[in-house]
Amino acid sequence: MSGDLSQKIWPRGAFRDRNGVVCIGGISANDLVREFDTPIFVLDEDDFRARARQWRSAFEDSFGIDGVTVYYAGKAFISVAVAKWVSEEGLGLDVCTGGEFAIATSADFEPSRIAFHGNNKSLVEIQNAVAARVGLIIVDSFYELDRVAQTALAEEVVQKILLRVTPGVEAHTHEFIATAHEDVKFGFSINTGAAGEAVRLALASPHLELKGLHSHIGSQIFDTEGFEIAAHRVIGLLGAIRDEHGVELESLDLGGGYGIAYVEEDDPLSPEALAQRLYEIVKVKCDSYGLEIPHISIEPGRAIAGPSTVTIYTVGTVKTVELDGGRSRSYVSIDGGMSDNIRTALYDADYTAVLANRLSTESLSASRVVGKHCETGDIVVRDVELPIDITPGDLLATPATGAYGRSMASNYNHVPRPPVVAVSNGKARLIVRRETQEDLMRLEVPEGGS
Numbered sequence: 001m002s003g004d005l006s007q008k009i010w011p012r013g014a015f016r017d018r019n020g021v022v023c024i025g026g027i028s029a030n031d032l033v034r035e036f037d038t039p040i041f042v043l044d045e046d047d048f049r050a051r052a053r054q055w056r057s058a059f060e061d062s063f064g065i066d067g068v069t070v071y072y073a074g075k076a077f078i079s080v081a082v083a084k085w086v087s088e089e090g091l092g093l094d095v096c097t098g099g100e101f102a103i104a105t106s107a108d109f110e111p112s113r114i115a116f117h118g119n120n121k122s123l124v125e126i127q128n129a130v131a132a133r134v135g136l137i138i139v140d141s142f143y144e145l146d147r148v149a150q151t152a153l154a155e156e157v158v159q160k161i162l163l164r165v166t167p168g169v170e171a172h173t174h175e176f177i178a179t180a181h182e183d184v185k186f187g188f189s190i191n192t193g194a195a196g197e198a199v200r201l202a203l204a205s206p207h208l209e210l211k212g213l214h215s216h217i218g219s220q221i222f223d224t225e226g227f228e229i230a231a232h233r234v235i236g237l238l239g240a241i242r243d244e245h246g247v248e249l250e251s252l253d254l255g256g257g258y259g260i261a262y263v264e265e266d267d268p269l270s271p272e273a274l275a276q277r278l279y280e281i282v283k284v285k286c287d288s289y290g291l292e293i294p295h296i297s298i299e300p301g302r303a304i305a306g307p308s309t310v311t312i313y314t315v316g317t318v319k320t321v322e323l324d325g326g327r328s329r330s331y332v333s334i335d336g337g338m339s340d341n342i343r344t345a346l347y348d349a350d351y352t353a354v355l356a357n358r359l360s361t362e363s364l365s366a367s368r369v370v371g372k373h374c375e376t377g378d379i380v381v382r383d384v385e386l387p388i389d390i391t392p393g394d395l396l397a398t399p400a401t402g403a404y405g406r407s408m409a410s411n412y413n414h415v416p417r418p419p420v421v422a423v424s425n426g427k428a429r430l431i432v433r434r435e436t437q438e439d440l441m442r443l444e445v446p447e448g449g450s
Contacts, residue, residue: 004016005022005354005399006264008261008264008266009261009262009263009264009266009307009352009399009400010307010310010399010400011024011025011044011047011307011308011309011310011399012044012046012047012050013025013026013044013046013047014044014310014399016359019358019359020355020358020359020360021356021357021358021359022310022312022354022356022357022395022397024042024044024310024423025042025044025045025046025047025422025423025424025425025426025427025428026423026424026425026426026427027423027426027427027428029312029356029357029395029397030357030395032312032421032423032428033312033314033357033395035428036419036421036428036430036434037434038312038313038314038335038336038395038418039311039312039313039314039334039335039336039340039418040311040312040418040419040421041309041310041311041340041401041402041405041406041418041419041420041421041432042309042310042311042312042421042423042428043082043305043308043309043402043420043421043422043423043431044308044309044310044422044423044424045085045422045423045424046424046425047307047308048082048085048304048305048308048402049085049088049089051303051304051307051308052072052085052086052089052091052304053089054271055070055091055271055298055300055303055304056070056089056090056091058270058271058272058274058275059271059275059296059298061272061275062275062276062278062279063275063279063293063296066295067293067295067296068295068296068297068298069092069295069296069297069298070091070092070297070298070299070300071091071092071093071094071115071297071298071299072086072091072092072093072094072299072300072301072304073094073256073299073300073301073302074093074094074095074096074100074103074104074301075094075095075096075100075301075404075407076301076302076304076305076306076402076403076404076407077301077305077309077402077403077404077405077406077407077420078095078100078103078104078407079103079420079431079432080103080106080107080431081107081422081431082305082431083103083104083106083107083109084107084108084109086109087107087108087109087110087113092113092114092115092135092297093109093113093114093115094114094115094117094256094299094301095114095115095116095117096116096117096118097118097125098122098124098125098128101114101116101125101128101129101132101134105132111132111133111134111135112133112134112135113135114129114132114134114135114136115134115135115136115137115138115162115253115297115299116129116134116136116137116138117138117140117164118138118140119140119141119185119186119187120140120141121137121140121144121147123147123151126144126147126148126151127151130148130151130152130155130157130159131155133157135160136160136161136162136211137159137160137161137162138161138162138163138164138214138253139161139162139163139164139198139202140164140186140187140188141188142194142197142198142201145161145198145201145202145205145208148161148208149205149207149208152207152208153207157207158206158207158208158209159207159208159209160209160211161202161208161209161210161211162210162211162212162213162214162251162253163187163188163195163198163199163202163210163212163213163214164186164187164188164213164214164215164216165187165188165189165190165195165213165214165215165234165237166184166186166187166188166189166190166195166215167190167215167217167229167230167233167234168189168190168191168233186216187214187215190233190234190237195213195237196237196240196241196244199237199241199245200245203245203247210249211249211250211251212238212249212250212251212252212253212294212295213234213237213238213249213251213252213253214252214253214255214297215230215231215234215252215253215254215255216253216254216255216256216257216299217230217255217257220257220259220260220302221257221258221259222259222266222267222268222269223269224269224274224277224278224281227254227278227281228281230254231254231278231281231282231285232285234252235252235282235285235286235289235291236285236289238252238289238291238294239289239290239291242289242291248291248292249294250294250295251294251295251296251297252282252294252295252296252297253296253297253298253299254278254282254296254297254298255298255299256298256299256300256301256302256303257302258271258274258300258302258303259302259303260302260303260306260307260400260403261307261400262306262349262350262351262352262400263350263351263352264352266350268303271300271303278296278298282296301403302403302404305402305403306400306401306402306403307399307400307402308402309400309401309402309403309405309420310397310398310399310400310401311336311340311341311397311398311401311405311418312356312395312396312397313334313335313336313369313380313395313396313397313398314334314335314393314394314395314396315332315333315334315390315391315392315393315394315395315396316333316334316335316372316392317333317392318330318331318332318333318390318391318392319331319333327366328365328366329365329366329367329368330365330366330367330368330386330388330390331367331368331370332367332368332369332370332386332390332396333370333371333372334369334370334371334372334380334396335372336371336372336380336418337370337371337372337373337378337380338371338373338375338377338378338379338380338410338412339371339373339409339410339411339412339413339415339417340405340406340409340417340418341380341398341401341405341409342404342408342409342410343404343405343408344379344380344381344382345375345377345378345379350382351380351381351398351399351400351401352381352384352398352399353369353380353381353384353386353396353397353398354386354396354397355386355387355390355394355395355396356394356395356396356397357394357395358394360387360389360390362387362388362389363387363388364385364386364387364388365385365386365387365388366383366385367381367383367384367385367386367390368381368382368383368384369381369384369386369396369398372413372415373412373413373415374413380398381398406418406420406432411435411440414437414440416434416435416436416437416439416440417434417435418434419432419433419434420432
């Protein structure tokens, strides 16, 4: 089993040593667990940085260095350390809440390289963003358009904005992560004319500078068909704006949502292939309307963070159940679950897992990796082949958990959230510490309240 970890779904450089132990960033799973316990998110810093550089380089090669901005979508996973890596690799940062903005501020991230998203930004979030002179606010509603304008007036500044528009595209993804069709909470509809009205209001405001449009069609997308349809409609709107207002808006944000491989069967496009295809789509559409190619922005988050992280668990119990047709399945219970990876329960997402702490030459059996929570749906890996000799105390490792694992983690059943440990060149350091029961109890108000 030595060296059998596919670089398609594991951090680049992850491998099994001669004893079958999974190693990440040059450190064995056994050593990591001895120091940090389980569950644990292990983030390969070198892999994260390499993917950030790859996305930036791929799109700069296709659109030109001055023709594109690559923002890291912080919602996938953000911490002070990660924000600093993103800055050092020359990417912008996309935040969508005051909490994510606070992380960026703590990391001394240059405000002009921050784009602030969100469909319901509070007035305080808007005020803090404008006061900090963020580069862009992506406006999502008529209420927000007025709030940003009033805040900019109070600050005596002109705030740069994009308008998020919904082009009416059904992305080939889960219903909950498709964002550009009509029946959704995000943005101004092109079809109903709301987007055109928002443009008119933004252009008329002396304290807003409308830089362009934003469109995000969904998440975990493996092809460019949806982007092609969306680009046709959004660039068509750019043409209509030029014809009505005599203004050729300079920016177009194509959003994120680029898929990654969670299991071997997944086949996402490489950043290079995606960049070239999107360039071709944008050029054709702009040529058809007689427009210059605008400054393009993209927002990869999952595609950078997802493959860079592995979650390691300790096995607690194993039981075998008999199924129809003489089949059986092993239920392997771990010390984490839906509190650190909700995606399987929420999106029916696929993951895989491997025995991480030793070599096994035993045969494989149909298995299901489940958590410790009081829910039948508390499943981390629905179907996987694992050695029949897995026992309590063994370690399991699940790859591609860097996006929406820790960032969507909860305290369900009052379980503290796991830490995040960054690894690089044989060294490990804590970048987000493990929560404790004492942390949770600090939120409790003494009986009777205060």
